[in-house]
Amino acid sequence: MIRDPDAIHTRFYDDGLTSFSHHRESLKNRDYTDEILESFHHLTLEEVVKHMQHLYGRGDPLAGIFYYFDKEGWPDYLCSVEFLKSMPPKINETRRFFNSVAVSESSPREFCFFIAFLICMDESLERLSNYPDWLTVTVPSQLIDVLLKSFIPRYPYLPGYKVDRKLYRERWMTPVLDALAQPPEQRSAALAAHMDNWYRLMRPLGWKPKHARSKSYFFCDFAFEVALAVCAYDIDDSSFRDHPHYPRDLVDHYREHIRHTRDAWRAEGVGAGVELLPSAPPRRIDLAQSKRKNFARWVELVCDGYDDAVEDVLETIGKPRKVENLFGLLETLQGLGHAIDADIKDSDSLSSQVFDLTDARGMGPFEAPMSDPPQGPGRCMAILRALAAWVAPRGYRMIDLDDEDDAWHAVLVRAEYHEEFLALSRSLGLRTRTPEQVYED
Numbered sequence: 001m002i003r004d005p006d007a008i009h010t011r012f013y014d015d016g017l018t019s020f021s022h023h024r025e026s027l028k029n030r031d032y033t034d035e036i037l038e039s040f041h042h043l044t045l046e047e048v049v050k051h052m053q054h055l056y057g058r059g060d061p062l063a064g065i066f067y068y069f070d071k072e073g074w075p076d077y078l079c080s081v082e083f084l085k086s087m088p089p090k091i092n093e094t095r096r097f098f099n100s101v102a103v104s105e106s107s108p109r110e111f112c113f114f115i116a117f118l119i120c121m122d123e124s125l126e127r128l129s130n131y132p133d134w135l136t137v138t139v140p141s142q143l144i145d146v147l148l149k150s151f152i153p154r155y156p157y158l159p160g161y162k163v164d165r166k167l168y169r170e171r172w173m174t175p176v177l178d179a180l181a182q183p184p185e186q187r188s189a190a191l192a193a194h195m196d197n198w199y200r201l202m203r204p205l206g207w208k209p210k211h212a213r214s215k216s217y218f219f220c221d222f223a224f225e226v227a228l229a230v231c232a233y234d235i236d237d238s239s240f241r242d243h244p245h246y247p248r249d250l251v252d253h254y255r256e257h258i259r260h261t262r263d264a265w266r267a268e269g270v271g272a273g274v275e276l277l278p279s280a281p282p283r284r285i286d287l288a289q290s291k292r293k294n295f296a297r298w299v300e301l302v303c304d305g306y307d308d309a310v311e312d313v314l315e316t317i318g319k320p321r322k323v324e325n326l327f328g329l330l331e332t333l334q335g336l337g338h339a340i341d342a343d344i345k346d347s348d349s350l351s352s353q354v355f356d357l358t359d360a361r362g363m364g365p366f367e368a369p370m371s372d373p374p375q376g377p378g379r380c381m382a383i384l385r386a387l388a389a390w391v392a393p394r395g396y397r398m399i400d401l402d403d404e405d406d407a408w409h410a411v412l413v414r415a416e417y418h419e420e421f422l423a424l425s426r427s428l429g430l431r432t433r434t435p436e437q438v439y440e441d
Helices: 011-026 034-041 044-058 062-086 089-098 110-121 142-151 170-180 184-196 198-205 224-233 248-258 294-302 307-317 326-335 347-360 377-394 415-427
Strands: 101-103 135-137 340-343 396-401 407-414
Touching (some): 011 034, 011 044, 034 062, 044 101, 044 110, 062 248, 101 110, 110 224, 110 248, 142 170, 142 224, 170 184, 170 198, 170 224, 184 198, 184 224, 198 347, 294 307, 294 415, 307 326, 326 340, 326 407, 377 407, 396 415, 407 415
Parallel strands (some): 101 135
Antiparallel strands (some): 340 407, 396 407
């Protein structure tokens, strides 16, 4: 039975697995030059991990996936390591780190799957203990360090982490870390709340609601970071284990076969055994007391007083007297979750951006209306019309920003600063429009 709850059939999985098999065959092709072979070898572990995750999504038995990894994938990886070591020093030094699982600024979620699979399936501690051989950390992550410390006693953990909200990965990492920072009796409820929000966090990474899926829709991911937290801190998962994207079979296998053998050294519920503090909420300034002016004040109103976001925009854009590059400004604001900046046909991205805007302002969940057609420009206008009407009684106004292109650009501003914002926009050379002027058929 296929594990992926969104998959209609296994074709995408079968096609992907065929592609991974071609990669394995390429490693053995003696007709390629060393330079070409090197390019294949530095991707081996990445390909192995993707192959395993496809097997998992397709529904292969856990034992069969681990057999592939242990008997084929891992040996292929070790052969690639040896090949890269044999390369000339210049190539060797610049390429070796690619043949590893990376914790980086973007941190593809495949590394969560790989770590979760090793922890839940490998009865030996040897591979985990030798993590420096296969794990490269370019941008440290407190969550990953806490989780690995829970299973690898000698794993280093240095306190004093500071959440960098500019890293997109923190959107789905920080809630898990905050849950682990709760008293033991509250962790289960905190993770359940995170799982209730999981789909919204996954939208920018490719998950789409049923009505927005095309024939080419494919999303091969599960909440592996939550499974790791549950296993590390022995958390009751009964309130969310039926979530379609919670990998409960991995957790169950860990509890039955690993927890009281390989990991019997760890006391119940202590996890990494380090002090964790909930992340501080982002600082918001009092818009009525602020001394900012001109462009800085305009940004401040758009960002609803979130000071870190304002500083990020000013650092990126500067403080122009006139806005000459609205495209760059909107791109920066949207990346921080404070603007709508979506292609005219991209209703799914627009929906995700709307959720970010309303969530940051604490207005509760906005339910996008159904429309005909269910996607494209028509649906975009339906969403924007509904949003403009929905935010008004909650104390906000939607303002469209006209860049004279084929895209949607809009911001939300508190109602009491609406007229001030329009005046600032005029002084900065920005064209504003009301929703009624733009979003009507």
